[in-house]
Amino acid sequence: MANVIKIKRGSGTPSTSNTEAYELAYDYTADILYIHDGASNTMVPVGTGTVDTSGTPIASEYARFTDANTIQGISAAGVRTDLGLVVGTNVQAQNDYLQDIADLSTNNPTQNGYVLAYNDNEPGFELVEQSGGISFNGSTTNGLLTYGNSTTADVEPELTYNGAGQLQINRSGSNAILQLRSDTNNTRIHFKENTDVAWNIGYDATNNWFSFYDASVPATPVKIKDGAGSFLLLKEEIYILPQMVLVGNSI
Numbered sequence: 001m002a003n004v005i006k007i008k009r010g011s012g013t014p015s016t017s018n019t020e021a022y023e024l025a026y027d028y029t030a031d032i033l034y035i036h037d038g039a040s041n042t043m044v045p046v047g048t049g050t051v052d053t054s055g056t057p058i059a060s061e062y063a064r065f066t067d068a069n070t071i072q073g074i075s076a077a078g079v080r081t082d083l084g085l086v087v088g089t090n091v092q093a094q095n096d097y098l099q100d101i102a103d104l105s106t107n108n109p110t111q112n113g114y115v116l117a118y119n120d121n122e123p124g125f126e127l128v129e130q131s132g133g134i135s136f137n138g139s140t141t142n143g144l145l146t147y148g149n150s151t152t153a154d155v156e157p158e159l160t161y162n163g164a165g166q167l168q169i170n171r172s173g174s175n176a177i178l179q180l181r182s183d184t185n186n187t188r189i190h191f192k193e194n195t196d197v198a199w200n201i202g203y204d205a206t207n208n209w210f211s212f213y214d215a216s217v218p219a220t221p222v223k224i225k226d227g228a229g230s231f232l233l234l235k236e237e238i239y240i241l242p243q244m245v246l247v248g249n250s251i
Helices: 075-085 096-102
Strands: 008-010 024-027 032-037 042-045 050-054 062-067 072-074 115-119 123-126 135-137 143-149 153-159 166-170 176-182 188-194 196-204 209-214 222-224 238-239 245-246
Touching: 062 075, 072 075, 096 123
Parallel strands: 008 024, 050 072, 135 153
Antiparallel strands: 024 032, 032 042, 062 072, 115 123, 143 153, 153 166, 166 176, 176 188, 188 196, 196 209, 209 222, 238 245
C-alpha cells in the first residue's frame, strides 16, 4: 500500500493555534493552501492566490480589475472610455491616405531617393522618382541667388554675402566695389577700389554719431552727431570736407 500524505483541511483561513510551524493547511471554501511560517508565526498563502470574474466575460474582451481579486470583461470602446481617449481627438482615426503610406514598401533599394507624391488618378499617395526641381547656374562662392526661370536660379558673381554681415556689389571689368557691412557696434558703407578702401561712411551706435572716413586720413574722421550732441556739420559757414563742399544754413 502506497504512503498517503494528508494535509489538514477546513473551511476558512487556518490559524497558527491549531497548526505546527511549517505545517500545511488547506481552506477548501476559498480553495487556498496555507503554510504556517515558523519565523513570523503567521499563516501564509501558498502560490499567488486566485481571482474570480464579474459579469459574463466573452472572447475578444479586455480584462479589467474591479477589486483586488475580481476581473471584469470590457470591450475596446470601454477601454477607450476608461483611458479617456476619443477617436479623432486623442488618437488618430482610420484614414485611407494614412493607410496608403503605411502600405508603402520600405524594403525596395530601387526606390532610394524617391519622394512621396499624391496621385489624383487613384486617388492616393505613392512613392515616385524625383524629377524637376531647381538647378543652379553659376558657382561663385557666397554668390546670392536670383530668379532665372521656372527651373533655374542664377548664382550672381557680382552680388555676394559672406555670412558674417557683409554684402558686396561689384561690376565685372571695374575696380569699383560697394560693401555694406554690419559689425558689432557699427554699420558701414565701404567704397573700394580693388582691395583698397577709398572712402566709407559708418554709424557708431556706441557714441551715437555718423562718421565719414577718407582713406588718406583714416584716423581723423568727420563726425556728425544728433541734435543733442556737440558735433555740427554746418553753422552759417562753408566747410570743406574731403572730396566734397557743403554749403548751407545751420542743421
